[in-house]
Amino acid sequence: RKEVEQDPGPFNVPEGATVAFNCTYSNSASQSFFWYRQDCRKEPKLLMSVYSSGNEDGRFTAQLNRASQYISLLIRDSKLSDSATYLCVVNREYGNKLVFGAGTILRVKS
Amino acid sequence: DAGVIQSPRHEVTEMGQEVTLRCKPISGHDYLFWYRQTMMRGLELLIYFNNNVPIDDSGMPEDRFSAKMPNASFSTLKIQPSEPRDSAVYFCASSSDTGTEAFFGQGTRLTVV
Numbered sequence: 001r002k003e004v005e006q007d008p009g010p011f012n013v014p015e016g017a018t019v020a021f022n023c024t025y026s027n028s029a030s031q032s033f034f035w036y037r038q039d040c041r042k043e044p045k046l047l048m049s050v051y052s053s054g055n056e057d058g059r060f061t062a063q064l065n066r067a068s069q070y071i072s073l074l075i076r077d078s079k080l081s082d083s084a085t086y087l088c089v090v091n092r093e094y095g096n097k098l099v100f101g102a103g104t105i106l107r108v109k110s
Numbered sequence: 111d112a113g114v115i116q117s118p119r120h121e122v123t124e125m126g127q128e129v130t131l132r133c134k135p136i137s138g139h140d141y142l143f144w145y146r147q148t149m150m151r152g153l154e155l156l157i158y159f160n161n162n163v164p165i166d167d168s169g170m171p172e173d174r175f176s177a178k179m180p181n182a183s184f185s186t187l188k189i190q191p192s193e194p195r196d197s198a199v200y201f202c203a204s205s206s207d208t209g210t211e212a213f214f215g216q217g218t219r220l221t222v223v
Contacts, residue, residue: 101154
């Protein structure tokens, strides 16, 4: 079993749609959680950190469920520019080992 | 700051040759990571350093791979001898502290023929 698992997609959605991605992790002692975004042939970049209380940044909302070892990302009012691969990232309970999921592909179409 | 700098951006080499990838982390960052990305396996952590010391190299695929960090501003990933299955994009990243954002370089696209 992979340490961080994501549905690879692709998710094909129209502009303006709301889309949600899920991610599960296997290490119950993981401490830090993130969503990164990767555009085609580019490097990954931080989209947002994920906090236990949930957090929102504009159209993006991230949630963490420690009991179920589950992280989610919700994108409202999708834009064409949101098309990318979204990577779920988990940090181990010690050290600073960032483990990436395989990513979920989002395609927003007009 | 210019961000994480990797070189070369592209490398094409013949099987059996030695390949050296280079990375300059962001100044002041204590952590440096080497990742490999392929379509089949996604983004895999190969090794990471803290204050120039290798902390976890469990992701290094085999003895053909080695990484060094002789000082806080430079790291290398070496493959010797290279094989076609090593073809991938290799990313270097750095971060300032545990649990903080990792900043990635633009990557080195390696093709072994």
